[in-house]
Amino acid sequence: MLDIKHTICPSCSVGCGLNIVSKDGVVVGTYPYKRHPINEGKNCLNGRNSILQFEDSIKKPSFVKNNELEESDNESIIKAIKDQLDSIDANELAIICSGNNTNEEIDRIIKFAEEYGSEKIGFYGYNFPNFFGDVASYDDVYNASTILAIGDIYRDNPLLGRRIVLSKENGAKLINLDDVEKSITSLNADEFIQFKDGEFADKIDALKDQLDENSVIIVNKIDSKEDFALIEGLSKGANAKLLPVFNAPNSKGAMNRLNSLDNDEIKDLIDNSKVLIVVKDNLLDYLSEDDIKGKSFIVNISNEKNRFAELSDIVLPGKFWVEKSGTFTNCEGLEQNFSISAECENDNLSEIEMFDELA
The missing domain is CATH 3.40.50.740 (Rossmann fold)
Incomplete structure (x- = not known):
């Protein structure tokens, strides 16, 4: 008999809901959690693949x-x-x-x-420093007039990328800043800016006139804490909202x-x-x-x-994580409770x- 229980996806810090499907103590699949307010019944490939860690893992001390x-x-x-x-x-x-x-x-x-x-x-x-400032909400992303995405948000954080897609459909402009030649986010951006070693500060400074209080800066990749300080300075100078997105759920x-x-x-x-x-x-x-x-x-x-x-x-x-109960705090600052979603035999x-x- 299949058992389906709810948990929080462990793939990144967006904080999507995820249902775990298990049978006789063995996790066999995932299923979207339809009522979760963040991912609204959708799960990305990262979330669906999160159960692959069970297949080749260390079982004994x-x-x-x-x-x-x-x-x-x-x-x-x-x-x-x-x-x-x-x-x-x-x-x-x-x-x-x-x-x-x-x-x-x-x-x-x-x-x-x-x-x-x-x-x-x-x-x-x-390379992110301790950051305790106010962060943009996912609704802010949806309602933004301009979004500056630093890193490949579409690939690494697809359900947040979905909010960007919906915002673009509402007329928002997407600017992507990255050190790669091509990415999923850059290919979908209205403007792509590539930077090389030593150019980050100048590229950030050049963006200050394109952002205002209706803008959101989303960043999921930085090279140093000093670079984050430049991003924070751009956010404050333009009165734009800032949303750091991290690679782990908590x-x-x-x-x-x-x-x-x-x-x-x-x-x-x-x-x-x-x-x-x-x-x-x-x-x-x-x-x-x-x-x-x-x-x-x-x-x-x-x-x-x-x-x-x-x-x-x-x-x-x-x-x-499916054998645990506790809380994760997502990048938006929302603390979410989750309970044991599978009883594994170990x-x-x-x-x-x-x-x-x-x-």
């Missing part, structure tokens, strides 16, 4: 030796982590969370760090709680720690192997079977349970 995972059990792995924590000073522990964690998980991890005495905790914000929730770190700050965290706990993140998405290899004892809390798992010392798979602990054990 494992020690890693010579790049090979040797399966163990939760009790042995938790004890090994505790032994490592007992062998170092508090300031030698670093924790990297991610926008894939729920708000509740982040709160628990922060409490653990505080009790342990470590202040070295943050998450990789893909990056905004993480940003509300933790320091958003860039590449250099993550490297510094690793270089100055002896034990590194990484929760639901792949450091090789933004660092090289040389940046992490041999620097710290790495506890990798993740289900992903990848090269980073092979470079870790311990891999502790947690529950998949002995994995949730991240909250892991840190309860470690405490």
Whole structure:
């Protein structure tokens, strides 16, 4: 018998509703959530493919030796982590969370760090700084007269791209700024501006006369925190609304709680720690192997079977997002609750349970 339950899509920070279809504890598909106010019964390919992570994932807690995972059990792995924590000073522990964690998980991890005495905790914000200013709503995008899209919104965030399409049908002008020669967004833009190294500041400055209080700036990709400051300055100068769009479902929730770190700050965290706990993140998405290899004892809390798992010392798979309840905060600032949408057959602990054990 099929079981259909509602959750929030984990593919990006737009915050679409998603129905998970399972049978006998096995996730077999997705189905659009018709009444969700953000995606209104539509799901993009990213959302539909979100269940592919179940097909090739790490199932058992494992020690890693010579790049090979040797399966163990939760009790042995938790004890090994505790032994490592007992062998170092508090300031030698670093924790990297991610926008894939729920708000509740982040709160628990922060409490653990505080009790342990470590202040070295943050998450990789893909070069976005902590941003607490007002953001544009999706209705603002729909009602805008001019939209400046920085990055490929149509490809990376299709359901937000749909709002742009509807806005264009209402007469809005779409300007796309990117460092690529061609993208889905650039091909659908009324004006495409490509920039090369060293040109970003000039291109941003040249746009100030095209924006006003009826404009919205949407950005999902930046090269540095300094570049974001230029975008924020353009927004304030033109009185245009700003909407940063992040690559993970709860990056905004993480940003509300933790320091958003860039590449250099993550490297510094690793270089100055002896034990590194990484929760639901792949450091090789933004660092090289040389940046992490041999620097710290790495506890990798993740289900992903990848090269980073092979470079870790311990891999502790947690529950998949469909096995959890909690909240994600989307890029619009909306905090959405979701409940367990599938009961998978495994002995994995949730991240909250892991840190309860470690405490």
